[in-house]
Amino acid sequence: MAQARTKNTVSGDASLIGAGTRVRGRVTGDGDVVIGGHVEGDVVVRGDVTIEDGARCTSNVEGHAVTVAGELAGDVSASGPVVVGATARLRGNVRGAQFSMEDGASFAGRVECEFELPDGLGEDHAAPARRR
Amino acid sequence: MASTVIGAGITIEGEVTADDDVVVQGTIRGKLTSRDAVTVESGAVVEADVASGPLSVAGAVTGNITSTSRPARRSSAT
Numbered sequence: 446m447a448q449a450r451t452k453n454t455v456s457g458d459a460s461l462i463g464a465g466t467r468v469r470g471r472v473t474g475d476g477d478v479v480i481g482g483h484v485e486g487d488v489v490v491r492g493d494v495t496i497e498d499g500a501r502c503t504s505n506v507e508g509h510a511v512t513v514a515g516e517l518a519g520d521v522s523a524s525g526p527v528v529v530g531a532t533a534r535l536r537g538n539v540r541g542a543q544f545s546m547e548d549g550a551s552f553a554g555r556v557e558c559e560f561e562l563p564d565g566l567g568e569d570h571a572a573p574a575r576r577r
Numbered sequence: 578m579a580s581t582v583i584g585a586g587i588t589i590e591g592e593v594t595a596d597d598d599v600v601v602q603g604t605i606r607g608k609l610t611s612r613d614a615v616t617v618e619s620g621a622v623v624e625a626d627v628a629s630g631p632l633s634v635a636g637a638v639t640g641n642i643t644s645t646s647r648p649a650r651r652s653s654a655t
Contacts, residue, residue: 460587463580463597470591470607476584486591 459492464499478508480515493525498532511541520554527558585620599629601636615644619651 459477462468466482477492484502488494494508500515511523514530520537521527527541531549538555546552580597583589587603598613601621608626609615615629621636632644635651642648 459582460584460603461580461582463595465596466581466599467594468589468591470589470593473588473590474584474603475586478584478587482581482595490587492586 462500487519496533498530505537583621593625 460479462478462480462482462484464481468482468484468486470486472478472484472486472488473490475491477494478488478490479495479497480500480502481497482500484504487505488502489507492508493510493512494506495512496502496515496517498514502515502517503519504517505519505522506517507522509523510525511521512528512530513521513533513535515532516534518536521539521541523541525541526543526545527539529535529546529550529552531547533550533552535550535552536554538557540557542559544556544558581595581599583599583601583603583605585602588606589604590606592608593599593605593610595611595613597611598615599609599611600616600618601623602618604622606624609623609629611629613629614631614633615627617623617634617636617638619635623636623638624640626641627638628643630644631646632642632648633651634648
């Protein structure tokens, strides 16, 4: 935690919404965003978005890699991987390049994600499939 | 150590309320309230009503300022 904060303070384009901070509105721009507090409003960034354990968001989230370890009510749209951590409580649809969910996570929604079928499975479906 | 950092590329349109200190390197439009110190760094744009503890401004602040102490204006402040 201390390391993450140091990194965010030093790095010019990383943002941190601390645990005691509440944002009501829209968060946009470049760079990574780490949310430890409360956000009510959409988060649309070109960098990575991390919703930490203890954070509460009512937001649609758009970013590159999106990691959810806290509470999120809203849709996720990622150009990179989406990771739903063990402590996550996610209600919303997820779209991403990859999707993974850890044991213990709570998730209610739909996943839309391209993936490769294993060898020998469904030659007819070799084209990128959609998993729902 | 700042508990909230609004990075240089980030814009927040709305209301930011913090218990701890806030460092603004990017843009905030709306309202910024903190119980602790607020630092507006060089290059930052705050078009918001600011209510905070000690306020230090090196960037641009447009709006009403309510601070528990006299705002410290650095050379680049506008």
